[in-house]
Amino acid sequence: MRAIDWVAGPRIGHIRLIDQTRLPGSLVELEIHTVDQLVDAIRRLAVRGAPALGVAGAMGVALAVGTMPESSARQAIERLRVARPTAVNLAAAVDRTLEAFRAGGPGDALATALRMRDDDIAACRSMARRGVELLGELCPGRARLTMMTICNTGMLAAVEHGTALGVVEQLHVEGRLDRALVCETRPLLQGARLTAWELDRMGAPFDVLVDSAAASTLARGGVDAVVVGADRIAANGDTANKIGTFALSLAAAHAGVPFLVVAPETTVDPGTPTGGHIPIEDRGAVEVCSFHGVRTTPDGATAINPAFDVTPADLITAIVTDRRIVRPPDSPGAVPVGAAVPGIGALDEEEA
Amino acid sequence: MRAIDWVAGPRIGHIRLIDQTRLPGSLVELEIHTVDQLVDAIRRLAVRGAPALGVAGAMGVALAVGTMPESSARQAIERLRVARPTAVNLAAAVDRTLEAFRAGGPGDALATALRMRDDDIAACRSMARRGVELLGELCPGRARLTMMTICNTGMLAAVEHGTALGVVEQLHVEGRLDRALVCETRPLLQGARLTAWELDRMGAPFDVLVDSAAASTLARGGVDAVVVGADRIAANGDTANKIGTFALSLAAAHAGVPFLVVAPETTVDPGTPTGGHIPIEDRGAVEVCSFHGVRTTPDGATAINPAFDVTPADLITAIVTDRRIVRPPDSPGAVPVGAAVPGIGALDEEEA
Numbered sequence: 001m002r003a004i005d006w007v008a009g010p011r012i013g014h015i016r017l018i019d020q021t022r023l024p025g026s027l028v029e030l031e032i033h034t035v036d037q038l039v040d041a042i043r044r045l046a047v048r049g050a051p052a053l054g055v056a057g058a059m060g061v062a063l064a065v066g067t068m069p070e071s072s073a074r075q076a077i078e079r080l081r082v083a084r085p086t087a088v089n090l091a092a093a094v095d096r097t098l099e100a101f102r103a104g105g106p107g108d109a110l111a112t113a114l115r116m117r118d119d120d121i122a123a124c125r126s127m128a129r130r131g132v133e134l135l136g137e138l139c140p141g142r143a144r145l146t147m148m149t150i151c152n153t154g155m156l157a158a159v160e161h162g163t164a165l166g167v168v169e170q171l172h173v174e175g176r177l178d179r180a181l182v183c184e185t186r187p188l189l190q191g192a193r194l195t196a197w198e199l200d201r202m203g204a205p206f207d208v209l210v211d212s213a214a215a216s217t218l219a220r221g222g223v224d225a226v227v228v229g230a231d232r233i234a235a236n237g238d239t240a241n242k243i244g245t246f247a248l249s250l251a252a253a254h255a256g257v258p259f260l261v262v263a264p265e266t267t268v269d270p271g272t273p274t275g276g277h278i279p280i281e282d283r284g285a286v287e288v289c290s291f292h293g294v295r296t297t298p299d300g301a302t303a304i305n306p307a308f309d310v311t312p313a314d315l316i317t318a319i320v321t322d323r324r325i326v327r328p329p330d331s332p333g334a335v336p337v338g339a340a341v342p343g344i345g346a347l348d349e350e351e352a
Numbered sequence: 353m354r355a356i357d358w359v360a361g362p363r364i365g366h367i368r369l370i371d372q373t374r375l376p377g378s379l380v381e382l383e384i385h386t387v388d389q390l391v392d393a394i395r396r397l398a399v400r401g402a403p404a405l406g407v408a409g410a411m412g413v414a415l416a417v418g419t420m421p422e423s424s425a426r427q428a429i430e431r432l433r434v435a436r437p438t439a440v441n442l443a444a445a446v447d448r449t450l451e452a453f454r455a456g457g458p459g460d461a462l463a464t465a466l467r468m469r470d471d472d473i474a475a476c477r478s479m480a481r482r483g484v485e486l487l488g489e490l491c492p493g494r495a496r497l498t499m500m501t502i503c504n505t506g507m508l509a510a511v512e513h514g515t516a517l518g519v520v521e522q523l524h525v526e527g528r529l530d531r532a533l534v535c536e537t538r539p540l541l542q543g544a545r546l547t548a549w550e551l552d553r554m555g556a557p558f559d560v561l562v563d564s565a566a567a568s569t570l571a572r573g574g575v576d577a578v579v580v581g582a583d584r585i586a587a588n589g590d591t592a593n594k595i596g597t598f599a600l601s602l603a604a605a606h607a608g609v610p611f612l613v614v615a616p617e618t619t620v621d622p623g624t625p626t627g628g629h630i631p632i633e634d635r636g637a638v639e640v641c642s643f644h645g646v647r648t649t650p651d652g653a654t655a656i657n658p659a660f661d662v663t664p665a666d667l668i669t670a671i672v673t674d675r676r677i678v679r680p681p682d683s684p685g686a687v688p689v690g691a692a693v694p695g696i697g698a699l700d701e702e703e704a
Contacts, residue, residue: 007683
């Protein structure tokens with residue numbers, strides 16, 4: 001099963017994606033034939049997760065240039081490009097696919113989108129293997145690991161395998177997962193709804209907990225490592241991810257538990273010097289003040305609802321990508337994350 | 353308005369309390385005529401909050417010894433005593449009222465319960481004044497303060513005024529509150545439901561936020577202080593409070609924001625040497641896995657649901673009680689919190 005895929009068709013084809021707003025209750029796939037349908041799906045989080053948003057962006061451009069006159073395609077693509085401002089993958093994938101279109105036409109745009117889909121599958125396999133290896137090193141003598149995570153970084157957030165949850169899945173496949181502890185991830189409960197659904201499907205043992213119980217659960221011991229995804233990694237290693245990730249990193253540091261960011265190399269944005277430069281999307285009060293249409297706060301109550309936070313590099317034990325493992329620079333001469341572009345070595349890079 | 357009160361009656365009288373499970377939608381008062389009704393109200397959190405539980409426990413004993421034969425009263429009181437294991441106030445108030453009964457009969461038990469109600473009102477007034485004074489010292493040059501809090505520590509958690517929220521109310525009354533930021537407090541949303549309702553009623557400006565957004569909100573600056581209540585304070589100052597309080601203390605420490613515990617002296621338990629000795633109630637999976645009867649996790653998913661966590665004393669800037677301000681010992685000779693019983697001076701105590 002794939003969270004997002006391309007369905008070949010007589011003219012050019014269309015996008016098929018799992019509607020994540022319907023999980024865990026119903027498994028419903030949407031057939032997306034227009035860019036506006038895709039923008040709507042992205043905005044209401046039917047498709048989400050940085051890697052999946054990248055693939056969606058690329059496929060959306062292929063759809064636009066393959067089905068629309070150029071001027072309206074250009075406008076539709078611009079709406080697509082900015083549908084979620086924090087994830088770097090969406091805008092980057094849109095730009096890359098547009099470039100391919102300009103160089104070689106609609107066929108090249110589609111080929112680029114399909115290559116990005118396939119690359120994501122390969123990248124997640126690579127991150128999973130590398131993450132499991134690193135955990136062996138960070139948790140010596142532990143045959144089976146208890147892993148804590150937040151939000152959804154599984155297949156649903158990517159294409160066929162996940163990023164951080166891909167590492168958990170790989171541990172499970174190898175018989176090395178003791179238990180997964182899943183932060184529910186308010187306000188939209190991606191942990192309770194989506195990650196729990198994926199773990200359940202793969203037959204992995206897990207417990208859900210409210211986000212604010214993570215700190216004391218870590219402090220009590222018994223958690224071997226925390227793994228999280230990323231929406232954007234700044235050049236210095238500061239990482240934007242789902243709201244609550246920063247709080248989790250503080251708790252992991254206090255408890256002395258390794259804290260790993262697992263994300264494809266495409267999430268690293270050398271153009272963003274530090275976390276302070278990452279725009280943080282505020283998604284408004286409704287998600288906080290009501291649940292399934294039931295109001296939980298008094299009428300007229302307002303809310304702040306940042307969808308992401310930034311974890312400073314010094315609270316991250318390691319960043320695992322499909323190309324390398326980066327550890328926060330601990331010497332003044334260390335080269336920052338963003339300087340070590342794929343294929344170029346860096347002082348704090350361990351090529352695997 | 354009072355969260356809990358005694359209604360005089362022809363025989364002995366009964367308890368009247370606000371059913372907090374119905375807020376913010378409806379303001380409903382329950383008339384409690386038996387200990388079993390009270391135990392049920394406590395277990396399903398119709399009445400909650402450490403100070404209110406103390407008063408409820410005392411009134412419950414008065415009800416039992418005033419209306420039941422001794423052997424069944426004894427059994428009912430034992431069920432009442434253990435209805436919530438973490439809050440020290442409930443068991444302590446039950447014991448104190450039982451002692452009064454043994455010394456002077458049902459009339460003395462009721463007099464003790466009514467005195468505890470009145471003492472709570474006076475204690476909250478005293479904490480509010482002392483807390484506001486301390487904030488003036490901790491936040492010099494700030495005319496109006498932005499305060500963050502978690503759970504509900506207002507009138508609803510006490511009798512007529514709150515503990516930590518009493519400090520916020522006092523700031524508001526004095527025109528010195530810029531805004532209150534209310535952590536929603538999963539899983540039962542006491543912040544979103546109850547604290548928001550109280551702030552709304554007093555006309556104070558506030559925003560609700562998900563618990564996991566507190567850390568980044570603190571890190572971004574603009575919050576002057578965090579105030580929280582306590583369910584039990586160990587002799588060394590470690591403080592058990594609503595789940596999420598510990599995470600909040602880590603975030604406040606990281607952001608350099610003062611973190612105040614505001615609780616009556618009766619919350620200090622000299623018999624509990626450290627936080628490690630405080631029993632933590634687990635309230636089961638249902639509260640985490642469903643909301644208003646709608647299941648949020650896949651069928652069969654399990655959850656861990658600790659209702660409280662322990663904030664170590666070294667993350668607390670000051671503990672404000674109705675008798676004193678205690679600052680965490682920073683010199684080896686400092687006397688621990690529990691040693692400084694009311695009325696007895698201590699090195700780290702500032703009598704006010």
